[in-house]
Amino acid sequence: MRLILNRIFLIFSTFAALVGLFFLGWILFTLCVKGLSGLSLDVFTKDLINGGLRNVIVGQMMMSGVATMIGIPVGILAGIYLQEYGGNSKTTEFIRDLSDVMMSAPSIVVGTFVYAIVVVPTGHTTGWAGVLALFILMVPIIVRTTDDMLKLVPIELREAGIAIGASKYHVTMNIVVRYAKAGILTGILLAFARVVGETAPLIYTSGSSEFWSTDLTDTFPSLTVSIYNLATMPDDNLVQLGWTGAFLLTAMVLIINLLGRYSGKKKRS
């Protein structure tokens, strides 16, 4: 009887896994077929106004990049506070719970929030508003991974640091964080991968632009928002460009995720 149950369970779970894989494969297949056909050098050398994607790719990377640059110190310092200085106090638990809630907050909510506090008062969409939305989305991810990774550092290592006359600050920065470095880096990469493909936080905040721009104080080109716009265009060429953008975005996110996995694996070996 137990053997039969085991069989049935195995069959069902295999089937469920296959269903998931099937749709994932289908998505990737469609993206490749539709996206690859539009891929040419023009995509990377021309701006959206001239039928390329150069400005929106650079814009997307720039907003995600700036958000990450601000998010890394804030997230890591907060993670260090939670694990090394916060102890088991109520504040620590509250911040930890809050980060968990923020991590699963729908991105459109964050987008709407930034729209209300930045875009409405200033009167127009800006790159900085987009950066802020992405920053809010990624900080909790970095906080929690840093927190979790520091938790894995053996307590003996901290005591050994103290025992050779290092201060708490030195132990934290030179020993504990260094020990957890690979894990923290993985967290940052995964957080970056998460926000680089976001559309909802950007639609109302940065908007998107057809022209080349590196000025974050103005409406800013975004790849994801452009894909959304292009997909509903009546012109077949523009829809094709949207597919190409979707393909490039997926490839980008996939590569960053794989990088994150790889750096995480290397640490364990």
Place this chain on the structure above:
Amino acid sequence: MKNMMEVKGLTFTYSGANEASLVDVTLPVEKNKVTALIGPSGCGKSTLLRGMNRIHDLYPGHTYEGVINLLNTDGKSYTNILDIKKEAELIRLRQRVGMIFQKPTPFPMTIFENIAYGLRLSGIKNKADLKDIVEQSLRDAALWNEAKDRLDHDARGLSGGQQQRLCIARAIALKPEVILFDEPTSALDPISTLAIEEMISVLREKYSICIVTHNMQQAARISDFTGFMYLGEMIEYDQTDTIFMKPSKKQTEDYISGRFG
């Protein structure tokens, strides 16, 4: 002054605990001798050892009563280390009273940096000096021959026994006066254990040593004095030979003859 350290009437209570983990404990640590602490699990021997460099203070809320004296560098007077309040003085104390833990704890750095790190913190910045001290410490810890060609490798690539010797090298590089060993060989194989034990008998010439051990044979082999602890109290302290041959307390005799613990 034959005592390097003196624990007198120490009562220690962990943060949030109702009962004291150490009750009125007294223990001398004689200069250039090895003092062993034995006793069953939970008897307080590690707690006592961890009080002697105030590493307990890493976690707030513990309370000490009594006195732990450390001989001043003038060799004539004592300072009660329980009076230390400032972080900077605690750091200085821990440089004078080194500690080796049960599990080897190499820092995530190269072998060279593992030793140089503590030295830099203590103010030695000169590269040539650092190199000399690192080499001398590794020699004293009997690790130089194995490590000299891989000083720039990650210390975590060493074997367990080598890592433990690196930790000893790291501690003696700071020229401490006392070295505390908290079950330093319980995670090691017999050959590595032997190497560490031999090293301890050599280190005695330069340092005063206090070692906690679960292994009674080890205490008998390497120590000059032995303290037997039970339920947070120091039951008996005497020369190691006396403790093992003619203990004066019934409990000590029962423990070393294997009747409990």
